[in-house]
Amino acid sequence: MTRTPAVDTVGVIGAGAVGQTVAATLCTAGLCRHLLIASRTPEQASALTADIDDMQQATASPVRPHVGRVADLGDCQAVVIAVRASFTNTHSIDVRMGGAVANAPVIGQLAATLHGYTGTVLVVTNPVDVMSRLFAELSGCERVFGVGSNLDSARYRAALARHLHVPATAVSGHVIGEHGDAAVVCASATTVNDQRVPLPLQQLCDELATRAGRISAGIGRTRSGPAGAVLSALRRTLAVDDGIEELSALYGGGWLGIPLRFTRGEPVACLPSLDAAEQRQFTAADTKLRTAYQAVRSLPELGSPDSERAS
Numbered sequence: 408m409t410r411t412p413a414v415d416t417v418g419v420i421g422a423g424a425v426g427q428t429v430a431a432t433l434c435t436a437g438l439c440r441h442l443l444i445a446s447r448t449p450e451q452a453s454a455l456t457a458d459i460d461d462m463q464q465a466t467a468s469p470v471r472p473h474v475g476r477v478a479d480l481g482d483c484q485a486v487v488i489a490v491r492a493s494f495t496n497t498h499s500i501d502v503r504m505g506g507a508v509a510n511a512p513v514i515g516q517l518a519a520t521l522h523g524y525t526g527t528v529l530v531v532t533n534p535v536d537v538m539s540r541l542f543a544e545l546s547g548c549e550r551v552f553g554v555g556s557n558l559d560s561a562r563y564r565a566a567l568a569r570h571l572h573v574p575a576t577a578v579s580g581h582v583i584g585e586h587g588d589a590a591v592v593c594a595s596a597t598t599v600n601d602q603r604v605p606l607p608l609q610q611l612c613d614e615l616a617t618r619a620g621r622i623s624a625g626i627g628r629t630r631s632g633p634a635g636a637v638l639s640a641l642r643r644t645l646a647v648d649d650g651i652e653e654l655s656a657l658y659g660g661g662w663l664g665i666p667l668r669f670t671r672g673e674p675v676a677c678l679p680s681l682d683a684a685e686q687r688q689f690t691a692a693d694t695k696l697r698t699a700y701q702a703v704r705s706l707p708e709l710g711s712p713d714s715e716r717a718s
């Protein structure tokens with residue numbers, strides 16, 4: 408592996424299942440010259456750094472891993488947040504939302520440490536639409552995106568391609584709204600080889616709703632799919648490639664997954680046309696996420712928005 412990395416430094420916060428796989432993916436993809444790894448304890452960060460260092464040596468990757476602290480990540484072009492508080496998720500539906508109360512204070516601490524950071528932040532921590540908004544609003548960072556709807560969209564296009572026996576590249580379509588139970592499949596605008604085709608919509612929705620749970624039931628956590636979605640989002644947000652990526656972002660005063668067209672790293676929302684049922688689902692997702700955000704924002708651990716405005 409001899410190619411020159413497109414990016415200088417990327418930071419990863421959280422050395423768990425997703426953080427480990429993101430770090431390994433960035434190392435094998437050769438995306439950046441330096442990878443700064445931070446986690447809840449220095450021991451975790453050192454251990455993952457050593458493991459990635461072994462990978463770098465074995466593959467001659469140009470990516471050099473280093474132990475970092477969150478406060479050291481200010482010079483990174485991008486920071487990936489893949490933390491998870493220690494808690495037991497008791498939700499059997501709306502599973503991702505089950506992490507909101509536990510993860511919000513951790514995101515709040517990271518936002519305080521990275522306040523005013525000018526690079527790109529990709530939030531992976533669930534519920535990702537709520538946590539990315541929380542990070543953006545508490546940190547003041549302007550380039551914050553949540554990763555999740557791009558993974559849903561990739562899964563949707565792949566499932567439809569399998570059903571129709573066509574390459575996934577022949578399918579154009581998006582999953583937007585919440586990365587969770589209120590995901591919206593944009594079926595009415597989906598095309599295959601630029602043609603509208605009849606879709607097995609219920610089958611596709613069932614596959615989307617159950618896939619992450621089946622992966623977690625078999626191997627403990629989802630990790631490679633999310634890491635691929637992070638890599639794809641980094642390439643678009645850091646201007647390595649132009650193209651559309653479905654990410655969670657500010658839209659119409661709320662914060663939810665939408666297709667963003669990136670040109671040299673700059674995003675412009677490009678929502679497909681929605682039929683009446685899809686529009687209702689999208690509005691419902693928006694309402695659900697605004698309500699969930701307000702509930703999280705009023706947690707006493709995060710301080711009051713009013714006292715922040717006053718200071």
Ligand SMILES: NC(=O)c1ccc[n+]([C@@H]2O[C@H](COP(=O)([O-])OP(=O)(O)OC[C@H]3O[C@@H](n4cnc5c(N)ncnc54)[C@H](O)[C@@H]3O)[C@@H](O)[C@H]2O)c1
Pocket residue numbers: 420421422423424425426445446447448451489490491492493506510513516530531532533534535554555558586628629630633636
């Ligand atoms: N958006 C997506 O598409 C997607 C996909 C998969 C997982 N996730 C989410 O990503 C998050 C991480 O998942 P995981 O499986 O890697 O969890 P994990 O429990 O394996 O790892 C979490 C890591 O975060 C670290 N951590 C906790 N508090 C921290 C702090 N204050 N500072 C720094 N590090 C801290 C922990 O020590 C641990 O290393 C979860 O919220 C999960 O639900 C999102």
